[in-house]
Amino acid sequence: xxxxxPYEYIKKKVDVRVTDTTIEIFYNHNRIASHRRLKGRPGQYxxxxxxxxxxxxxxxxxxxxxxxxxxxRIGTSTxxxxxxxxxxxxxxxxxxxxxxxxxx
Numbered sequence: 001x002x003x004x005x006p007y008e009y010i011k012k013k014v015d016v017r018v019t020d021t022t023i024e025i026f027y028n029h030n031r032i033a034s035h036r037r038l039k040g041r042p043g044q045y046x047x048x049x050x051x052x053x054x055x056x057x058x059x060x061x062x063x064x065x066x067x068x069x070x071x072x073r074i075g076t077s078t079x080x081x082x083x084x085x086x087x088x089x090x091x092x093x094x095x096x097x098x099x100x101x102x103x104x
Contacts, residue, residue: 001023001037001042001043001045002043003035003038003045003046004035004046004051006032006050018037019037021037022035022036022037033048033051
């Protein structure tokens with residue numbers, strides 16, 4: 001399982017306290033993050049939006065509906081291509097092929 005920390009602490013040595021329900025992350029004895037402990041499928045992640053740099057937070061606004069609306073304004077062919085990418089991946093789509101078509 002993967003848990004976020006504020007981006008300023010990436011690559012810093014931290015201490016982690018694990019309980020049945022909570023993951024707490026400390027830097028120099030100060031708690032910098034707390035997450036509900038994930039259970040079940042390995043590879044899950046818990047990301048707190050505020051832990052991301054501002055420019056990364058902007059990407060969260062781009063969901064499937066927003067990509068489709070953007071593509072529709074460009075034209076039918078673009079909409080068809082974007083929709084095919086989004087639906088081919090199921091729920092966990094990756095927007096990189098779409099980003100390649102548009103200069104973010």
